[in-house]
Amino acid sequence: MKTKPHIQINIMDYVNIRVATEQDIPQIVSLNLREYNLAEDEALDYFEQVQWWGTQSLLRWHMGLIKANHGEILVALENGKIVGELDYVISPHQRRGHVIWLLVDRDFRKMGIAEALIEAMREQVKKAGISHIWTEAEDERTEQLYEKNGTVADQLQNFWLDLNFDIDEPLEQYDFKFEEGEISELSKRKVLYTSIAKKIHSNLPKEKYIELFSNLKRAIGDYLTPRFDMMQLIESIDNLASQFVWGETTPMEVAEYKFDEGTVMALVTQYTRIYIEDGIGTEQLKAVIKDLIYLLFQRKFVSMDIQILKSRQYEKMLTNLGFVLLEEDPIYDIGSK
Numbered sequence: 001m002k003t004k005p006h007i008q009i010n011i012m013d014y015v016n017i018r019v020a021t022e023q024d025i026p027q028i029v030s031l032n033l034r035e036y037n038l039a040e041d042e043a044l045d046y047f048e049q050v051q052w053w054g055t056q057s058l059l060r061w062h063m064g065l066i067k068a069n070h071g072e073i074l075v076a077l078e079n080g081k082i083v084g085e086l087d088y089v090i091s092p093h094q095r096r097g098h099v100i101w102l103l104v105d106r107d108f109r110k111m112g113i114a115e116a117l118i119e120a121m122r123e124q125v126k127k128a129g130i131s132h133i134w135t136e137a138e139d140e141r142t143e144q145l146y147e148k149n150g151t152v153a154d155q156l157q158n159f160w161l162d163l164n165f166d167i168d169e170p171l172e173q174y175d176f177k178f179e180e181g182e183i184s185e186l187s188k189r190k191v192l193y194t195s196i197a198k199k200i201h202s203n204l205p206k207e208k209y210i211e212l213f214s215n216l217k218r219a220i221g222d223y224l225t226p227r228f229d230m231m232q233l234i235e236s237i238d239n240l241a242s243q244f245v246w247g248e249t250t251p252m253e254v255a256e257y258k259f260d261e262g263t264v265m266a267l268v269t270q271y272t273r274i275y276i277e278d279g280i281g282t283e284q285l286k287a288v289i290k291d292l293i294y295l296l297f298q299r300k301f302v303s304m305d306i307q308i309l310k311s312r313q314y315e316k317m318l319t320n321l322g323f324v325l326l327e328e329d330p331i332y333d334i335g336s337k
Helices: 022-035 040-045 056-068 113-126 140-149 206-213 226-235 241-246 282-298 315-320
Strands: 015-019 072-078 081-091 096-104 133-136 151-162 174-179 182-188 197-201 217-220 254-259 262-267 273-276 303-309 324-333
Touching (some): 022 081, 022 096, 056 072, 217 282, 315 324
Antiparallel strands (some): 015 072, 174 182
8 A cells, every 4th residue: 555645834834924903912912811821801810920911901002112112013823813923122222123022822833933023023123224133031942042043142130139127226227238139237327327319209290200311321220122111111100001010119219319420310119220321430320229228128128129231240339239140141132143
């Protein structure tokens, strides 16, 4: 008996990649919820897992931010069904594209869909004259993908400081010293502590926050997409996205510092972001971080987390302040093969 010849099918012959529209939002939400085995009515109860794709209204908000940052959501379709998604933005000042999110349906993995989405993104950013695309791996699978399709451009360092301790007397009477992220010494101050923060801004209209940060550059808090990150923070105020972005913290409380060398603005939140004028150096940054430790402790934050690019060379400053380096994650440039 003759055996039937084996027929090999290339799934990519049947997959179409295009820019997503609002009509795709229900399918994109379903794709992401399937990944986490959630029903849509469960999404709001799982904010430790669910991100902007948790509900259709959140995804619509996210899509608007993506487009406002010169990006798109790309989708891969097989027979009309969305089986893959790649969200990207462009940071004009950094001359880079950035991958925000990449996901392929479990039943369609290892078929070339992720690579096809990356290639489609490359073609999109080239239209803006951009050749570099930065991204951070979400897991081992995406790490292997980015290693295959790019090169390591930098390292993202994650520092941590424990603020979960008790003081019975007024905070301003004490000096803190930390080692390896933990408090090591608590001593009475000879001079009562006075914050160097000239002003704390809160509950401002969105446009006022934009004014505060105009003409400043980010020094601490590298979330790869400075403009997108700031817009996400500001645009989440007073809507459902506030819970996703801010969690249990107080949204958009900003400490303003004035030095002879220039101005510093810092978000008073666990995940620290600090913006500076050009004249600000390491000594001024150290003073601001010390002050933020007091401000966060006063507001009952349990830790202080700092994420920075290794190329900024702030590791020595932070370890001298008592922070511990938890991990370093590679940043990949997948702008070209």
